[in-house]
């Protein structure tokens with residue numbers, strides 16, 4: 142019973158944070174102020190009132206259209222909100238009420254936002270990696286007995302990617318991706334970040350091959366979304382995957 146109540150709480154909290162992620166996704170790439178300006182219709186500029194700002198429900202209630210100009214509202218809003226809610230529920234179900242749960246939820250939200258931004262702009266804003274690095278430092282301080290796990294995690298995958306970056310003269314992997322794997326490595330420890338990277342390689346290869354076959358996608362690909370999926374899998378099933386392998 143308590144699990145269901147807490148699960149619903151995590152889901153709703155995730156949806157609310159998800160609506161903030163939508164603001165970040167839209168405004169960060171165009172350098173629009175993320176706090177000062179009131180949320181508005183992207184077509185007519187009509188400022189949204191409180192009942193048009195309720196995550197998920199407003200979109201359904203308004204039928205996906207602006208109340209003022211009837212322009213279609215991007216399905217990105219409910220998708221990001223719903224996805225972030227599901228992410229929070231699954232992390233809670235996997236980890237319970239722990240320090241890890243809160244840190245992983247915040248990290249997963251950053252991953253969701255940076256994935257969409259990198260998918261569109263080919264760049265991960267530095268702020269996301271700094272944010273995840275801070276989460277990693279909090280993890281280190283709250284679990285000092287295992288400090289070496291986290292410190293090795295900081296370098297485990299990132300140094301390898303740095304070497305690839307060096308050998309390919311920067312064409313293989315971007316700096317944003319390397320920093321992402323360093324920051325999440327500090328947060329998760331070296332075993333999980335290696336699991337995350339292997340998963341990302343598998344998912345990335347499969348999806349990219351499908352995309353090349355289906356839509357003739359170019360060779361240039363944003364790695365952030367694949368790395369993020371791998372990291373998320375390692376957050377939920379990292380321990381099981383490591384012990385299964387060993």
Ligand SMILES: [Zn+2]
Nearest residue numbers: 182185207210
């Ligand atoms: Zn409008």
